[in-house]
Amino acid sequence: xKEEKIKKINGGVCAAQGFLAAGVYxxxxxxxxxxxxxxxxxxxxxxxxxxxxxxxxxxxxxxVTKAHVDAGKISAVICNSGIANTCCxxxxxxxxxxxxxxxxxxxxxxxxxxxxxxGVIGQPLDLAPFRRGIPELVAALSKDGTPAAQAIMTTDTIxxxxxxxxxxxxxxxxxxxxxxxxxxxxxNMATMLVYLTTDAAISKEMLQRALxxxxxxxxxxxxxxxxxxxxxxxxxxxxxxAGNEEITCENDDFRTFMCALNTVNIALCRMLAGDGxxxxxxxxCVVTGADTLADARKAAKSVICSSLVKAAMFGADANxxxxxxxxxxxxxxxxPEKVSVVFxxxxxxxxxxxxGSGTDFSEEKAKEVLSANExxxxxxxxxxxxxAEAWGCDLTYDYVRINGDYRT
Amino acid sequence: xKEEKIKKINGGVCAAQGFLAAGVYxxxxxxxxxxxxxxxxxxxxxxxxxxxxxxxxxxxxxxVTKAHVDAGKISAVICNSGIANTCCxxxxxxxxxxxxxxxxxxxxxxxxxxxxxxGVIGQPLDLAPFRRGIPELVAALSKDGTPAAQAIMTTDTIxxxxxxxxxxxxxxxxxxxxxxxxxxxxxNMATMLVYLTTDAAISKEMLQRALxxxxxxxxxxxxxxxxxxxxxxxxxxxxxxAGNEEITCENDDFRTFMCALNTVNIALCRMLAGDGxxxxxxxxCVVTGADTLADARKAAKSVICSSLVKAAMFGADANxxxxxxxxxxxxxxxxPEKVSVVFxxxxxxxxxxxxGSGTDFSEEKAKEVLSANExxxxxxxxxxxxxAEAWGCDLTYDYVRINGDYRT
Numbered sequence: 001x002k003e004e005k006i007k008k009i010n011g012g013v014c015a016a017q018g019f020l021a022a023g024v025y026x027x028x029x030x031x032x033x034x035x036x037x038x039x040x041x042x043x044x045x046x047x048x049x050x051x052x053x054x055x056x057x058x059x060x061x062x063x064v065t066k067a068h069v070d071a072g073k074i075s076a077v078i079c080n081s082g083i084a085n086t087c088c089x090x091x092x093x094x095x096x097x098x099x100x101x102x103x104x105x106x107x108x109x110x111x112x113x114x115x116x117x118x119g120v121i122g123q124p125l126d127l128a129p130f131r132r133g134i135p136e137l138v139a140a141l142s143k144d145g146t147p148a149a150q151a152i153m154t155t156d157t158i159x160x161x162x163x164x165x166x167x168x169x170x171x172x173x174x175x176x177x178x179x180x181x182x183x184x185x186x187x188n189m190a191t192m193l194v195y196l197t198t199d200a201a202i203s204k205e206m207l208q209r210a211l212x213x214x215x216x217x218x219x220x221x222x223x224x225x226x227x228x229x230x231x232x233x234x235x236x237x238x239x240x241x242a243g244n245e246e247i248t249c250e251n252d253d254f255r256t257f258m259c260a261l262n263t264v265n266i267a268l269c270r271m272l273a274g275d276g277x278x279x280x281x282x283x284x285c286v287v288t289g290a291d292t293l294a295d296a297r298k299a300a301k302s303v304i305c306s307s308l309v310k311a312a313m314f315g316a317d318a319n320x321x322x323x324x325x326x327x328x329x330x331x332x333x334x335x336p337e338k339v340s341v342v343f344x345x346x347x348x349x350x351x352x353x354x355x356g357s358g359t360d361f362s363e364e365k366a367k368e369v370l371s372a373n374e375x376x377x378x379x380x381x382x383x384x385x386x387x388a389e390a391w392g393c394d395l396t397y398d399y400v401r402i403n404g405d406y407r408t
Numbered sequence: 409x410k411e412e413k414i415k416k417i418n419g420g421v422c423a424a425q426g427f428l429a430a431g432v433y434x435x436x437x438x439x440x441x442x443x444x445x446x447x448x449x450x451x452x453x454x455x456x457x458x459x460x461x462x463x464x465x466x467x468x469x470x471x472v473t474k475a476h477v478d479a480g481k482i483s484a485v486i487c488n489s490g491i492a493n494t495c496c497x498x499x500x501x502x503x504x505x506x507x508x509x510x511x512x513x514x515x516x517x518x519x520x521x522x523x524x525x526x527g528v529i530g531q532p533l534d535l536a537p538f539r540r541g542i543p544e545l546v547a548a549l550s551k552d553g554t555p556a557a558q559a560i561m562t563t564d565t566i567x568x569x570x571x572x573x574x575x576x577x578x579x580x581x582x583x584x585x586x587x588x589x590x591x592x593x594x595x596n597m598a599t600m601l602v603y604l605t606t607d608a609a610i611s612k613e614m615l616q617r618a619l620x621x622x623x624x625x626x627x628x629x630x631x632x633x634x635x636x637x638x639x640x641x642x643x644x645x646x647x648x649x650a651g652n653e654e655i656t657c658e659n660d661d662f663r664t665f666m667c668a669l670n671t672v673n674i675a676l677c678r679m680l681a682g683d684g685x686x687x688x689x690x691x692x693c694v695v696t697g698a699d700t701l702a703d704a705r706k707a708a709k710s711v712i713c714s715s716l717v718k719a720a721m722f723g724a725d726a727n728x729x730x731x732x733x734x735x736x737x738x739x740x741x742x743x744p745e746k747v748s749v750v751f752x753x754x755x756x757x758x759x760x761x762x763x764g765s766g767t768d769f770s771e772e773k774a775k776e777v778l779s780a781n782e783x784x785x786x787x788x789x790x791x792x793x794x795x796a797e798a799w800g801c802d803l804t805y806d807y808v809r810i811n812g813d814y815r816t
Binding site: 056057058084087121122124311317319324325328329332333336356357358397400401402403 | 462463464465466492494495496497528529530531532638715716719720722723725727728729730732733735736737740741742744761764765766803804805807808809810811812
């Protein structure tokens, strides 16, 4: 019933009151036709919550952002694409200098700026392009979130934005966001770059609780290629401008807020997975009938991570044995003889496995179902009442092409 | 010094005294030009040790083989390719009937026969081809192991055999084997199909100890695509015909035997990884300077499992940041700022990372080094004294092509 109150609207990181954004080309990339620097700004400082990559090798900006988020409110986010500022001497100093430049340009403390970088690992990043770009960004700030969403793209083919509207105590609130990510996506407790903004009033503690809880069923249930990036983060800013009574505990308003957050995050997940490097199809694996939530999640995620399942889906080949195989090594507990598998898409559905054995399905029909650009792999484990959903994409020639020579 | 006593020789599963083998086409596959049934036989019943896949979804033959191996000595191995006998009603009964047919044809108990199947999951397997093929196999038994090695191949492009000679107490012993496997290779405590035979006398208990220990540094350190098959097994038979004093404890003879086993298994691993589906290059990751053996193994395996590293190697792109990234999420403990990475091949070597940051290496030279068909990725973690080696292959257009439509 909560979901009914959540209305999808156009927009992204500027959907919520008070948030402005801009994106420009500043010279980090060689390709001048692609924006490479983005800024998000809220004149009303925002409570901030964040989750970061668990990769042991971390991008230098993450430590700087974490220190700023932990210390107080956040007023701006600066993010470049092209170079990851990771595995380079002086990376932390550069990230700090970037925050200082943004602080000067906006007249805010450097410590209220979050910073991020995405792109090639191990190449040095220079401050000069930031010096040029930041004043331009400040001059270009507007309610249009698209230039910023474009500026954080790397191998993404589309920019990714989503937003919703909902009410808290009679006040209209909005929550929206933008995301980038196409390869090296296999989040672990955090994910690619996702910036979420809301005008709802919510305490820093409850904001972090909402984010940490939600990513377990959204960004952490998505994978493009099994590689967890060094620079992933999800940042959620709440500036309180909607004027609702601040959420400070797990009340009805908090649950409504969680639904709003979940709606935006699932929309972004589907865009990220569907735009995976080289992908031609979005894969959506829905597992039901698991004995525990953990089993359901492990099974769903193992299916969408399997290179063999991904390649079969690319070829529209109903090779369901690979689905069972992937679940079998994924660490979930289930009885193989109770499993059934259905492939479903806009072109119809076909049950390919029942009671752990193949059905006498029509290969022709299966080919038709699997030729759609969005495939649902529905697995029933025939056990308990837990379920989970995971998102991924097919493995294609283009994934190999893109990653065989990413740097040049 | 032990290694010096181990001499590589030609041959495979028939290198050791007393072992005979054969391979024929019996009608399981549609393609009549590809053998699909293999038999290995030793008139002197052999002590047997085995390791099996840890996939929860297991091929029916595995349970039958395990019961026979656990119960006593093994005299014969029957293995078909084309259909996996997995996720099909009546699979166990079919595997038992196969053993019975072999038992009748050779005049040995059905319980002394090990059975295996490899191929497509979920398709029914019929007994009729076995009725035809088994008498043919028995008639064709010889000291040439190649037809059997060919008959167990699926998408393999070459048959895989290796053998060594060594001495135990003045007696010449031999150990050899054959392997199949090309995709769905990411063993977990067991691996694809590997049949090893030796004429050394060694107790069943010590044989199992040797095998279980060795696979940790050989087959479990290899990956083609991260998919752990449902049907993997390694079976090691020792018929004692060399006449050495039986090994019953961890003495010098046991250590020599371990070296012999390790030499054959590493040779098979390299063949398996280098012939991974669609592979153009063998990847060999050597990690040194780890604080523990577990850290060294996790780091090495994570590198050769990374789709992004694999695609970069295909493209001969020295994108070393992906090597660091893969180690970072692989669960090993290390200090990123102490890591160095060298790419090495027959074309030379190039240090691309030192102290966690990129060196000023020649891209041209790196391209040359990475264009060889065997690449060594040498990583020093700059910590303790533990090391490990892992084997994999590049990710190519052909992997996608092969697996986009494997069944048809």
